[in-house]
Amino acid sequence: MYRALPLALLTATLVGCASDAPQLETERSYQVEWIGESPLIDRSHLTVTFAADGRAHGHAGCNHWFAGYTLKDDAVRFETPGSTRKMCAPSLMEQEQRFLAALEEVQRWDFNDIGQLQLWPATGKPIRLWPE
Template sequence: MYRALPLALLAATLAGCASDAPQLQTERSYRVEWIGERPLIDRSHLTVTFAADGRAHGHAGCNHWFAGYRLKGDAVGFEAPGSTRKMCAPALMEQEQRFLAALSEVKRWDFNDIGQLQLWPASGKPIRLWAE
């Protein structure tokens, strides 16, 4: 009986540590820093907000975007995103299209060693974001 007590304490301690892991938060905006292997164009502003109702939205650099999302554990997926239709400089429009296409490929999320949220596709590099 006394041998089981240290194991029970160790298990409780480890369970407590697991809850200290960063969590993807709803109703919080994240600022995009990288899309795959490329950083954003200087002074462009892309954001992702996960609403509690299963909808995500934000700014895609030129237009506002929106999509449904599913979150279960470390799995996350987005429905095909829609957006407003404003025209901007060609480089911003290309970046926006890369971002919206990358969102459609996202399969899971995690946080890296420096606290960035990473949205991972099935293969390739993630979208990297900072909490605002």
């Protein structure tokens, strides 16, 4: 009996630590700050919201976007995004296309040391986001 007590305490501690790990929240919006190597154009607004039904959506800078996604542990994948078709300044349209293309390359997620959500492609730098 007494030998089992330390093992039970260790197990409870490890389970407690695992639940304290940051979690990717559904129904929460995140604001994009960087796409790979590039910061966003000043005053542009890009967002990602992970809906509980497996659909993601947000604002891509000019248009609204939407895509299915799958999430398992630290793996996340987006289907090919769709969007509305409004035209904006060429620089915003280029940034929007880079963002939507980057979403298709995402394979995993994590949080960095300062609390930013990072969506990582197979190679290269992540899309970095802040919770709104």
